[in-house]
Amino acid sequence: MKRGLDDRMTRRKLLTLGAAGAAAVTGAWIGGSDSALGSGGVANSVYGNGSGNGNATGIRRVAEEVVQEYAVGVTAQLAKRAMFADHVAAMKIMDDLEEGGVVVTLGYYERGDGGGGAYSISAAMAGAAEDGGSVHNLQNGLQAKLIVKDNTIDLKQFGGRESIPDNVPYIQKGLNYLDSLNGGYLIIPQGTFHVVAKNRTIILKSNVTVRGVHRDLSILKIHGSTGNWGELFTHPVPNKVLRNIAFKQLTLDCNVDNAVTSSAAWTSHRTFFNGGEGFNYILENLKVIANGVWVFRGDVNNSTFRDCEIVYDFDRFPLGWFDISALWIAGENNHIANNLFYSRNRTTFTPETCIEFQGHNSHCNDNICLGFTNGILVTPSTSYDNNLLVLEPGGRGCKVCNNTIESSNKGIFLWPMNLPEGHFGPVTIAGNSIVINDMQQGHAEPNAGIDVKLQTPTWVQTTPIRNVTIHDNYIEYRTRSVSDSLYSGDAGIKFYINVEATGLDIRHNTIVNCGGNGIALHVDTGSTSWIRQVALTGNVFKNTKLPIWVNRNVSRVLIQGNLFQQYELYTAEPDNMKQTIKTLNNSHTSNADYQIKDNEISCAPGVKPYYPIYDLSDIDNNSGYKLSRGMVLEQNTPGSSMLLEPPPSPGVTTTVAKGQYIRRLDGKLYKTKFNYPSTIGSLKAGDGTTNVTIVRWISSSKLEVSDASNMKPNEALALDWRNLFKSAVFYVQAVTGNVxxxxxxxxxxxxxxxxxxxxxxxxxxxxxxLVEV
Incomplete structure (x- = not known):
């Protein structure tokens, strides 16, 4: 077939295959390798003795072009003098090589194996030791030095091949050579190249990129004989600051057939990259199959981790639980984006944490994290690993945005840590989609969509929190486990802390199917810290047991514009939403300055949860919204009096709270005689005529009645206190069905x-x- 201009093989295309295969490809180009090289030996038919196959002239011409293309400075005249060898061993025994000449090999071990290259012949020089790749000692006492273009070499040019168990020496030689050039590119060609990893295996070099031809085609795989191993690519010892290191378009495979017996950190943790301390690292378009503690760990700055697929595979894994963070990144100005993390074959346990990062101004966005215990963990800079790059204390400017997380315990986790100075924040958590599947039971800590670490005997938390913004996140529980315990129950967004926290802006989040607390704010008992300046606005709570619980040592709180929804009446009465907002202000008398206004309840028939609209300080330990402490509610606004108008019709009820006045139809003003509110109207069943009776006494706080259709929270019911009860009033705070x-x-x-x-x-x-006033 005659080739057109657009589909002919150009010198540039030959180079993309590596100079190693140029002559062999050329043979195929001009009629197939067999017809090009003839039936005789390569030396007879190609290497320029004038006899043999007539195609030799064409091969030589293209090879000359390749040599010239491959190395600027190789003149056309020198290229015409190029000699040829099947492979490196054949080159080394050639007896007619001269100083100043050029040799093109068609392979490394054998012709066409992809390891060929162009070499310049020179006298042996002190310091130019044979390394099996860039320098080869020749039989005649000269040296062959690899000619490279754009500082780019191929692993096969340094002896790497698929058929051997360990390519580590050849990878290291390639990196060392590029380091001598002040940087460059090591190409991992198509194929699976096994490595035998050790505690510290391959030493990283600055300004070097390791790149495959395609993520699914270039594979570095742990050999099945390796056993326990520590780090595949690691920093030098003693440590030094590394710069400009990249890994792209590769697969790294832990090999589930490799038997391991330990996961001890620092000795057998099976980490693919320990970056040490440095700048400008890039992990891009990698696929990593892992079963170790870390995929990447490093104290690095200005680094990027993007477009990778990281798989934790525990197929036939013999060990029990150990701590895992797929990425552990400390430093500043790092970017983790568009990666896919997931785990499979979780026969032993669920891996712990998907992404853990700390420091300043780092962004984690648009990642997908599936099948981990925790999704994303953020902390201020601890610098406990840093000897060379010590950061300013604290953690400022970090953002976690637009990630998709499905985990079994925590979605996003903030740890204030224990720093002698500095603070944690500002931090932004926005636009994330979080599902808690609770597939792994028995966590040491309760489940939460977004959580802040509480101090434990092991983990001391002291760093103050400043300006945390949490907005437009979606948090859903796959299983609705009912418990509104502040400590042990599930939570959507939770600040159960013992550190100072100032400036929490929690808005426009959606929390779905949470059987515990939607948003919980609490300072641990015994701590003198406070949570201050809180705005809970525009959040939506769907089928959430207790949407908002603001508890101990919390002040200056705005709760406005939130929507409380429950779509159905649950069969188990305790499972239903009983309160929308809970506080213990009477117990925590220093709590002050709350505004609770303009919130909305939209629930299924029969679900009528409590919503605070006026002060119940003297009768209810769960409320206590005293005006004197700056507590402002819907019907509890500052002023000397609050005037209510009479019910518009006989069938409508009005409740008069303590401190309120009502104008009766006769025009006179009345107020409640005692601390309890008074409800004006006639209590009847849904038919409008039948009396409502007690069906079952459940407890002193709970009654089942014949028909609660016309009852609602904040109403006051009259009890038979002369004959049956010790109190005259039952103040309704929740209605669930007829309870x-x-x-x-x-x-x-x-x-x-x-x-x-x-x-x-x-x-x-x-x-x-009521009494007249």
């Missing part, structure tokens, strides 16, 4: 000697106790 609940006063505490059966059938009405 009403209170957390105020004595509730439905029975008189001495009165049984639950005697209570049944008692008629309920509204408690109305």
């Amino acid at each position: 009403i609940e209170t957390y105020a006063g004595q509730g439905a505490l029975r008189q001495d000697g009165v049984t639950p059966e005697q209570v049944a059938g008692s008629v309920l009405g509204y408690y109305t106790d």
Whole structure:
């Protein structure tokens, strides 16, 4: 077939295959390798004795062009004098080589194996030791030195090949040679190249890129005889600052058939990259199959980790749990983006953490993390590994945005750490999609979508937090496990801490199917720290047991514009949303300056959770919104009086709280006589005529009634306190189906000697106790 201009083999295309195969490819180009080289030996038909196959002239011409293309400075005249050898061993025994000549090999071990190159012949020089790649000692006492273009070499030019168990020496020789050139590119060609890793295996060099031809085609694989190993690529010892190191378009494979017996850190942790300390690292378009502690660990700055696929594979893995962070990156101005992390064959355990990074101004965005215990962990700079690059204390300017996480315990985790100075923040967590699947039970810490580390005896947390913004995240629980315990229950966003925290902006997040607390703020008992300046705005809580719990040592809080939703009435009554916002202000009397306004409840019929609209300080330990402490609610605004108008019609009820006044139809003003609110109206069942009675006394705080259709939270019910109960008032704070609940006063505490059966059938009405003023 006649080749057109666009599809002919150019010198540039030959070079993309490596000068090693140029002559062999040329043979195929002009009629196939057999017809090009003839049936005789290569030396007879090609290497210029004038006899043999007539194609030899064409091969020589293209080889000359390759030599000239491959090395600037090789003149056309010198290229015409190039000699040829099947492989390196054949070159080394050639007896007619002269100083100043050029030799082109067609392979390293054998013709066409991809390891060929162009070599200049020179006298042996002191310091130019044979390394099996860049320098070869010849039989005649001269040396052959590899001619390179753009500081680019091929692993096969240094002896690497697929058929051997260990390519480590050849990779190291290639890196060493490029280091002598002040940097360059080591190409890993197509194929699977095995390596036998040790505690410290291949020493990294600055200004060197290791690059494959395609991520799925160029593979470095741990050999099955390796056993326990530590680090494949690692920093020098003694440590020094490394710069401009890149790995691109490769697969690195831990080899699940390699039997390991330990996962001890620093000796058998199976880490592909220990970057030490340095600048400008790049991991790009890699596929890594791992089962060790880290894929990459390093104290690095201005580095990028992007477009990689990292797989944890525990097929036939014999060991139990050990700590894992696929990426552990400390430093500043790092960027982790567009990577895919997942685990498979989790027969032993779920790997611990997907991404862990610390320091300043680092961004982690658009990653997918699937099948880990924790998704992304962020901390301030500890510098405990740093001897050369010591960062400013604290952690400022870090961002975690637009990641997709499915984990079993934590989605995103902040650790303040224990720093003698500095602070943690500002930090931004935005636009992430988090699913907690709870596939691995029995975690040491409770589940949370976004969490802050609490001090434990092992992990002391002291660094103050400043200006954390958490917005537009989606957090969903795959399984709704019901417990609104502040410590042990599931949470959407949780600050259960013992460090100072100032400036929390938590807005426009969506929390779905959480059986615990949607947003929880609490300073640990015994700590004198405070959480201050908090805004919880525009968040949506769907099927969340307790949407907002603001507890101990929290002040200056705005809770506004949030939406509380429950789509169905759960069969198990305790599973339903009972409160929208919970505080313990009466217990924590220093809490101050709350504004709770303009929030919305949208729930299925029968689900009526409590929402604080006025002060219940004197009767309810779960509330206590005193105006004197700056607590402003929907119907509790500052002022000398709050005036309510009478119900617009006889069938409508109005509740008058403590401190409020109501204008009756006769025009006179009335207020409540006692601390309890009073509810004006007539309590009837859904049909509008039938009385509402007690069906079952469950506890002093909970009653089942005949029909709660017309009841709602914040209403006051009248009890038969003369005969049955010790209190005259049952203050309704939650309605779930036909179960009403209170957390105020004595509730439905029975008189001495009165049984639950005697209570049944008692008629309920509204408690109305007003006095004229």
